[in-house]
Amino acid sequence: xxxxxxxxxxxxIAICLADMDAGTVIDQDNLKLTITQKIxxxxxxxxxxxxxxxxxxxYGERMGxxxxxxxxxxxVHTHNVLGDRLSTEVS
Amino acid sequence: MSLTGYKRSDGRWxxxxxxLILPLHQILSAAARxxxxxxxxxxxVSHDWSQVNEKDHERIIHSLAGNATNPNLYATILLxxxxxxxxxxxxxxxxxxxxxxxxxSLSELKSLDxxxxxxxxxxxxxxLQAKSEQRVAAPISAIVLxxxxxxSDAYSGITANPAxxxxxxxxxxxxxxxxxxxxxEILGAEHLLAKRAITKEVGQQIIxxxxxxxxxxxxxxxxxxxxxxSRGNIEGGLSTLEEKSLGAAKKAGNAQFTGVLEYAIAPTxxxxxxxxxxxxxxxxxxxxxxxxVNITVFTTGRGTPTGSAVMPTIKVATNTxxxxxxxxxxxxxxxxxxxxxxxxxxxxxxxxxxxxxxxNGQLTKAEIxxxxxxxxxxxxxxxx
Numbered sequence: 001x002x003x004x005x006x007x008x009x010x011x012x013i014a015i016c017l018a019d020m021d022a023g024t025v026i027d028q029d030n031l032k033l034t035i036t037q038k039i040x041x042x043x044x045x046x047x048x049x050x051x052x053x054x055x056x057x058x059y060g061e062r063m064g065x066x067x068x069x070x071x072x073x074x075x076v077h078t079h080n081v082l083g084d085r086l087s088t089e090v091s
Numbered sequence: 092m093s094l095t096g097y098k099r100s101d102g103r104w105x106x107x108x109x110x111l112i113l114p115l116h117q118i119l120s121a122a123a124r125x126x127x128x129x130x131x132x133x134x135x136v137s138h139d140w141s142q143v144n145e146k147d148h149e150r151i152i153h154s155l156a157g158n159a160t161n162p163n164l165y166a167t168i169l170l171x172x173x174x175x176x177x178x179x180x181x182x183x184x185x186x187x188x189x190x191x192x193x194x195x196s197l198s199e200l201k202s203l204d205x206x207x208x209x210x211x212x213x214x215x216x217x218x219l220q221a222k223s224e225q226r227v228a229a230p231i232s233a234i235v236l237x238x239x240x241x242x243s244d245a246y247s248g249i250t251a252n253p254a255x256x257x258x259x260x261x262x263x264x265x266x267x268x269x270x271x272x273x274x275x276e277i278l279g280a281e282h283l284l285a286k287r288a289i290t291k292e293v294g295q296q297i298i299x300x301x302x303x304x305x306x307x308x309x310x311x312x313x314x315x316x317x318x319x320x321s322r323g324n325i326e327g328g329l330s331t332l333e334e335k336s337l338g339a340a341k342k343a344g345n346a347q348f349t350g351v352l353e354y355a356i357a358p359t360x361x362x363x364x365x366x367x368x369x370x371x372x373x374x375x376x377x378x379x380x381x382x383x384v385n386i387t388v389f390t391t392g393r394g395t396p397t398g399s400a401v402m403p404t405i406k407v408a409t410n411t412x413x414x415x416x417x418x419x420x421x422x423x424x425x426x427x428x429x430x431x432x433x434x435x436x437x438x439x440x441x442x443x444x445x446x447x448x449x450x451n452g453q454l455t456k457a458e459i460x461x462x463x464x465x466x467x468x469x470x471x472x473x474x475x
Binding site for chain 1: 245246249253279282283325327328330331332333334337341345428429430431432434435
C-alpha cells in the first residue's frame with residue numbers, strides 16, 4: 001500500500017494518504033524521502049526542494065508559490081504557500 | 092475494446108434508443124408520467140414551465156429543444172397545448188437534429204384522458220420501431236462525454252476527479268468530445284485553464300465567463316472569493332483557491348480546451364469544452380442533455396442517486412467508505428487511489444473501460460434505479 005499519492009510526475013508535492021509522523025520513510029513509485037514533521041492525512045508533503053518564490057506544482061499545474069524555502073519531507077500548506085493571484089491568507 | 096451505437100440520420104451517435112415523453116407546459120407533466128408508467132418503456136420528464144414570457148426565454152427554448160433531440164433518443168413525443176411558443180420549441184428542435192418528433196395536442200384532443208391514451212398508443216408503436224434498430228460499430232469520436240461532480244469531499248480533488256481526467260484525456264486524444272461545466276467550481280483556476288486553451292480567444296472566453304459569473308454573484312452582495320478556500324477546506328489540506336478549483340477542473344484532465352459553450356448549446360466539432368453551467372447537479376445535467384451529451388460521468392463524495400432521462404449517468408465514488416455503504420448508487424470506486432491500492436492511471440483506465448461498457452449498453456445504477464431527474468435552469472427566476 002502506498003503512503004503518499006503522486007498526482008503528476010512534474011509535481012513537487014505528494015499527498016499523504018495517512019497521518020504521518022516525523023521520521024516516516026517513503027519509498028514507492030520512484031520516490032524516496034523522509035517525512036520531517038507531523039503531517040495530517042490529505043495534506044501535502046514536499047517531494048522536491050522548493051525555493052522561496054518558486055511555484056508549488058500539483059496536477060502538473062501551478063497552484064501557488066512558496067513564501068519561504070521548503071525542503072523535501074516538509075509539510076506544504078498555508079504557513080509556507082500563497083496563491084498567486086487570490087488568497088484568503090495574509091502574507 | 093470495441094464500441095457500438097445507434098447512428099442517427101443527422102450524423103450524430105446515440106448509445107441508448109429511448110422514446111422520451113416531453114411535456115411543453117407544466118400542466119401536462121402528470122400526463123407525461125402516466126404515459127411513462129403505462130407504456131412499455133418510454134421515459135418521461137416533468138418541469139414547472141408555464142410558457143410565460145421570461146427573460147430566460149432563450150435558455151428555456153434551448154433546454155427543451157435540445158433535450159427533445161438528444162442523440163440517445165429514437166423519438167420524442169411532445170405533449171402540447173397548441174400555442175405559438177410551443178411551435179418555437181419544435182422548430183428549434185428540428186434545427187438541432189433529425190430525432191423523430193411526434194406532437195400530441197390537448198387543443199385537438201380536448202381531454203387529458205384522450206391525450207394520455209394517444210400518448211401510450213404512440214409510445215408503444217415507437218418503442219417497437221426502436222427495438223428493431225440495430226447497434227453498429229461506432230468510432231470513439233461518437234462519444235460526447237459530460238463531466239460532473241456533486242456532493243464533493245476532501246478526496247474529490249485527489250481521487251475521482253483526476254481519475255476521470257485521465258479517462259477524459261484518453262477519449263479526447265482519440266477524437267471524442269468532453270464537456271466540463273460548473274462555472275463557480277473553476278473560479279480561481281480560470282487563468283490556469285485559459286493557458287490550456289487552443290487559441291488566445293478561447294482562453295479569453297474562459298476568463299470572461301468566470302468574470303460574468305463573478306459579477307452576478309457580487310451583485311447579490313456575496314464575495315465568494317473571500318469565502319474560499321473555506322476553513323474546512325484548509326483543515327482538509329487545501330492551501331489556495333487555485334488548488335481547490337483545480338481539484339474540480341481536473342475532471343477535464345490536462346487536454347487543451349477547444350472552445351467555450353453557453354449553457355445548453357451543442358459543440359460544433361470534437362474536443363474538450365467548458366460550458367457555462369450552474370453548480371446545481373440536475374440543471375447541469377439538463378444543460379448537457381440539451382447539448383447532445385450522450386454519456387455522463389458524475390463524481391461524488393457524499394453519494395447522490397441523480398440520473399438523466401436522456402443520458403446514462405455513471406457514478407464514481409471519491410472514497411471507499413461511501414462506495415461500500417451505498418453500492419446501489421455507485422458504479423465505480425476511486426477511493427482505492429486514497430487507500431493506496433490503485434494508481435490514478437489504473438483507476439482512470441477503469442473509468443475509461445466503464446464508459447465504453449455503458450456506451451455499449453451496460454446499465455448504470457441510476458438507470459436501474461429509475462432516476463431521471465430534469466430541471467429547467469433560470470437566471471432570473473420565473474416572472475409569474
